[in-house]
Amino acid sequence: MIPNTIAITPQLVAEHGLKPDEYKRILELIGREPTFTELGIFSAMWNEHCSYKSSRLHLKTLPTKAPWVIQGPGENAGVIDIGEGLACVFKMESHNHPSYIEPYQGATTGVGGILRDVFTMGARPVACLNALRFGDPSHPRTRHLVSGVVAGIGGYGNSFGVPTVGGQMGFHTRYDGNILVNAMAVGIAKADEIFYAKATGVGNPIVYLGSKTGRDGIHGATMASAEFDDKSEEKRPTVQVGDPFAEKLLLEACLELMQTGSVIAIQDMGAAGLTCSAVEMGAKGDLGIELDLDKVPCREAGMSAYEMMLSESQERMLMVLDPAKEKQAEAIFVKWGLDFAVIGKTTDTLRFVVKHHGEVMADLPIKELGDEAPLYDRPHVASAPQPTIAPESVAAPLSNEKALLKLIGAPELCSKRWVWEQYDHLILGNTVQAPGGDAAVVRVLDGPKGLALTSDVTPRYCEADPVEGGKQAVAEAWRNITAVGGQPLAITDNLNFGNPERPDAMGQFVGCIRGIGAACTALDFPVVSGNVSLYNETNGRGILPTPTIGGVGLVDDVAECAGVGFGAEGEALLLIGDTAGWLGQSVYLRDICGREEGAPPPVDLAVERRNGDFVRGLIRSGRVRTAHDCSDGGLAVALAEMAMASGIGATLETPPPGLPLHAALFGEDQARYVLAVTPARADAILAEARAAGVPALRIGRSGGDALTLPGERPISVTALRSAHEAWLPDYMAGKAA
């Protein structure tokens, strides 16, 4: 065991991920050389993952307020008011680095961590979503990673007992060495019974709850704050192991305990474990914290103070309890078979003191540990603008029928059923709209209200133009919620980028933040929680910039929401929004023409809002029950998805005029929706659209058992489905590349 008083060498400092100037800052702050444990505590608090040192400056620019926001960023999760005394608590977080090294456990602990963030605040989790990005399907590790991550997400959520209702999954060679696993959890709480991390009162007991502390995950957050190289697999011991059973017990015990009124403050032990949770509770409450590590329940004997302070063992909580109710609290935890130990107390010294075997192992100023963390204004350069690609300049290499079948059967747009059938998406009996539609809809308690939930981002757009890409990610989340009839309320952002010390990667981050901020402001869709994952880079090559947006909206009556499938034969199909045939950065251009280039479709936020508000109004007034947003793959793919969802075909009679047909079919212009309405209502809706200044076209009708594009042979719904469903199971069985 390394002694606590070991001399701190520059090499030791570097091994803790601290830069020489950051170490100098530590020396100035405490006026002496830190002990080994203190060095570990600083490395845990000041790494990128915990301190947001490269991102803080820019995150501050995001809009975080609205009348319905109860708690914005800075707590375990965001909280919004959903009426009738209820609140929705949600957050998304990445577990990218661990999932690449050990996909099953990396993914499980990602899900476990985000669930804990939600129930720490007093909410019962009601849904999970995720966003997954893998490398090229032909990369030798991809199949293994997909299999492990999906099994891990399912393995945790299924056992814990929360439905996984939505998500997205994409492949691109730029994720070959850095996959993305972003997990989102959503819970429901009483609006006046939200629990926070801020400690109050001097001399109150600090209680450790949950699983025992082991040597797993030491320096996990530090690993997540560095880029990868060929030796990254050697970091496997820093990956934690998830135990959903323990988490389920912890959930029930915590919620039961909260009912007793004994919880003053609560913080889950996530990244940087005991260190981060204790410091945060003290610092937020302007109190000191004293810990006695002899009392910490340990899984193995002989753990040092350093190891205990940096362990990221899972399924653990820290609380400040009302001393009068300590016995009652302990009885609840004993009933659930969980560890309960008083390991310290709050003090009025503003010091963070850690004792072990009667010796002081660390004694640091608690506020400064967080407040004085480095803050960098990293140099950043804007991405070079990409040329606009005129629709006329793109020749169609395939017939539109063949192109459509190819697109819906390709990795990007194929059915992800193989994935979501491994997730229990039906538990709790409230899943009104299951995976596969626009937004998932989960009924709130016994209804009639529901939550509309989605996760969105289009990384290739963000790569080509970070600002427009950032806007588009928010706009698409807003649109998906709108398409089911929901009122979009707030987002959580999970910002995945490369190495911030490279000005181009930092420029992508800054650009995306600017776009996200603009869209959130224009759409009244504030950010209430989030997570930043930088250093997603291997051997000098970064990922595509991927700011995943998790959106939450409210449906007044789940019986009235719209779905993707056609409701009947002979419905009139209306296309809402302008079609310019934008092929730059489209999946058509990439997967059919083999060109990954051009500027992405621009997002006009005023138009986005106008068109979306119009569509939502139609759904809420009961006149539209079928709506689908046009996104990847454009109008043709949207129609195919509507046909496959219902088993009813459609005929596109009048495509948007004045364009090469393939651009009208596959262009990815934003702010568009396809609606199916009873023919008797179509003219009135078109007139209403005209009056509201919303572009709307009657483009065809539903019916038959095939989708017919202009000038093409009909494609049977059966043929669409077999093209759509085949690729992923075949690939995972080793049959496709």
Next chain:
Amino acid sequence: MKAAVVIFPGSNRERDAGRALRDASGHEPHYVWHADHELPRGTDLVVLPGGFSYGDYLRCGAIAGRANIMDAVRAHAARGGLVLGVCNGFQILVESGLLPGVLMRNAQLRFVCKMQHLKVDRADTPFASAYHVGQVIKVAIAHGEGNYVADEDTIDRLEHEGRVAFRYCDADGHVGGSANPNGSLHDIAGIYSAGFNVLGMMPHPENLIDPLVGGTDGRGLFASLVDHFAATAA
């Protein structure tokens, strides 16, 4: 109908079961803790809900099958009392000796959650009187270890005694083949005890009680139970 839902550490569909029972009977069930030794006085029906009792870290249901409360459940069954085990509850019933056979890992070695059709094999029991023989119903499945296996003699006996409750089928009622989601022998989705008072099944009828959430084909099972006790009381 006085129902008791047993909660083991790791149970996670106890609220789903409770909602289905409440909707059918108008009464909230009792929730019974696994460490208790007795069922509430006058319990008519015991429900072992779905979940991952004890994390399913040993064989599914193996530890729960030996929990304190299971002695009381076995005594209840021995008196002819009704017991329904769903998913993990079915696994617990086979581990506790109340039903024969075992639930192995799904043949494709993956967890599977989807809507699944079942064919009703028997309708003259307290659990299925609202259905008719041959009826095709749609319910949810959500399990990683639902592959029903038993030795040949046991399977023969179950078939001979008409103890198969439901079989996996497609929407048109064709049993077996690709409609079997987990490899179960004879496409078995649920079985009865010799006295037809204990039913274990992998699918979740408790999740199909609402037209907004997939459909209402699961209601029949709970309605049958309510009818049974209403008739018994009358």
